[in-house]
Ligand SMILES: NC(=O)c1ccc[n+]([C@@H]2O[C@H](COP(=O)([O-])OP(=O)(O)OC[C@H]3O[C@@H](n4cnc5c(N)ncnc54)[C@H](O)[C@@H]3O)[C@@H](O)[C@H]2O)c1
């Protein structure tokens with residue numbers, strides 16, 4: 001890694017958590033520069049966790065850089081895909097980290113997308129009751145969302161992310177170059193979470209995305225701007241409400257519907273990946289808001305039109321294969337972590353950039369909405 005590459009334009013977003021604040025570095029060359037960038041963390045050993053696709057493309061330069069930086073590095077490679085967020089793979093990863101003698105003062109490094117980040121992050125949270133974590137996100141989704149904020153976990157047959165922990169990383173290194181090998185479908189899926197920030201609380205950002213999404217897809221300054229803006233938005237929310245006692249639930253826009261769809265397909269990435277579930281979920285959240293008279297149908301149409309323009313799905317019928325009926329989807333939503341005293345919470349909207357937390361949403365309203373969506 002040359003000094004010139006490390007000095008290339010970089011954005012830094014700080015996550016301001018009292019005594020546990022950390023930086024999110026966004027820019028080129030960070031995988032190859034990792035060895036030097038980790039020195040300030042003062043670890044001896046790094047347990048890298050990655051998946052088979054990322055290992056093939058990006059593991060060698062990382063391992064070389066860690067070794068050149070004087071760090072003893074070991075790596076564990078898990079199968080690619082959502083199914084790896086499981087008890088079985090967590091057990092494998094935990095045992096591999098223990099076998100390579102990763103100590104409490106050492107680091108677990110998640111190199112990959114949100115699946116690896118959530119899985120390795122959870123392993124770090126429970127390994128020896130807590131080992132520091134470095135996130136090196138290699139998908140758009142992981143760079144704009146999952147690597148920041150400390151949510152980690154695995155799925156169960158009862159639902160998404162139902163076993164997990166809050167475990168903040170000590171550093172996030174988002175290598176812009178890594179996205180050049182990402183398949184278009186996964187880039188699009190990550191874009192859903194980018195658009196989410198605009199829909200939650202930043203109408204100007206959403207308007208900018210409507211005008212500039214092609215440039216974001218092409219790469220260059222617009223992409224870096226979208227990633228940095230997304231991280232800054234999330235960092236602000238997390239700093240104000242780390243443990244989701246209030247405002248942080250807004251980051252779940254589209255997820256109550258989306259997580260139910262992911263569970264309904266049995267976490268089968270061929271049928272649906274997380275970002276696609278979120279895209280459908282956000283379109284549903286806006287249509288449901290319109291049906292409840294909270295927002296004009298034109299706003300719901302605008303949201304769906306943008307998601308469609310970038311190639312994302314917006315309807316339940318866009319998911320291939322059988323998902324069961326409205327009752328089944330409603331039952332799956334009953335396991336959502338936002339449920340309070342058995343009552344459903346949804347993130348609804350009064351407009352683009354005006355999302356809000358709606359507690360105690362009547363299940364019969366959700367059921368009739370889903371029934372009409374499934375038959376439209
Ligand atoms: N913790 C959080 O706050 C948070 C936020 C959002 C999503 N998530 C979770 O993130 C997961 C989805 O993450 P994802 O969309 O990154 O999926 P993913 O991790 O499965 O990655 C998508 C695909 O891209 C491949 N890949 C990754 N980086 C690549 C690269 N640079 N080049 C080529 N291929 C590459 C992977 O092998 C995989 O096949 C879900 O489990 C979701 O629940 C968590």
Ligand SMILES: O=C(O)C(=O)C[C@@H](O)[C@H](O)[C@H](O)COP(=O)(O)O
Nearest residue numbers: 145149151160161248251252255337
């Ligand atoms: O960081 C958050 O908070 C989010 O909600 C971000 C979401 O994009 C992400 O998918 C998260 O994992 C969902 O959280 P969960 O608590 O509903 O599992």
Ligand SMILES: [Zn+2]
Nearest residue numbers: 193255274278
């Ligand atoms: Zn998400």
